Amino acid sequence: MKILDISWSLSNATVEYKDKKTIEFEQIKKFDRDEIRETRIRLCSHSGTHVDAPAHFLKEGETIDKVPLESYIGECIVLDMTKAGECITAEQLEAQTIREGDIVLLKTTNSALKSTGNFNKGFVYLDVSGAHYLVEQKIRAVGIDYLGIERGQKGHLTHWELFTNNITIIEGLRLKTVEPGAYFLCCLPLSVIGLEAAPARAILIQSDEEK
């Protein structure tokens, strides 16, 4: 069994969406003084790798604690979308092999962008036509390798298309070193009650047969 960590690391230097400054770690117990270490953590529900629930954009949408864990644990396919250009369209996805029930992770040139420093507002996004195509393929969830899955679409059409069709969204993955192909995804958001999203850790598990 091989474990690939595809999570965005969190520190005071981590890139944040539109350069909002929400992440802050503060050591409240220090070894030299207290003989123990303890840290206060401040972050946003959308910091680093995270899962969006429908309540993020839908008035009556479910919060993250109502979304079944099976939505982001299971058979997964990493698609090579590194030649997508500015956005991923339905036409580009038609060339890929996607099975019903798959969790689809989109590997783009975003994975080459740094995890620390400033936000890159020109990230590759999933166009609404691409989202619609994924809905038609009856996938379970979709993940992308930057802090948002869309930009510049009035009305947040990609989020809307996915959420109204019960497809959850994983944002902030890091796929630079991951070969496209089939894996078992285990993406676990913190068990927060009543929130529209939650920070998560995500790994790919490759069984010995698949390696």
Added chain:
Amino acid sequence: MKILDISWSLSNATVEYKDKKTIEFEQIKKFDRDEIRETRIRLCSHSGTHVDAPAHFLKEGETIDKVPLESYIGECIVLDMTKAGECITAEQLEAQTIREGDIVLLKTTNSALKSTGNFNKGFVYLDVSGAHYLVEQKIRAVGIDYLGIERGQKGHLTHWELFTNNITIIEGLRLKTVEPGAYFLCCLPLSVIGLEAAPARAILIQSDEEK
């Protein structure tokens, strides 16, 4: 495949260690005003289900980002320690079947204690003799179903015994509905850099053959 969530839920009402008030969720974007929801999260590295790294108690101990993920992902055994009394000793553990390399989860009467409200300072803990016995069995990690793995032992002997022998500690599990036995554990702490611990989500996976 069946997934059992063994995580401690986080909200403003969650029990915290010694009733420290560190968890706070604040909605910074509200649907009625902003047509979107977003939440600021404040918590402690030891809130709810979390993983302790050696840096928690050892001056030169590794931080959580240096502990291999394999320490808390893998074959796991849930032991029935509900008759343990005040603490779990070596003698009690000798009656159990533990294999080298196992991740050992201790199910005690702690799992019947509430996840919200006030801290219960009389929780069942792992006595240093029990920790030493687990070290001898060459286990990989140990988890317990309350917010600490020990209490009332001068010098934090249980933590010391485990950390100096490279065994990581999972605290804040919830095992009330879990039958003792063998599972596959996936415990994923947030990918925080340089901290002595991290909040985590933990699940048990039961394959169809094991059910």
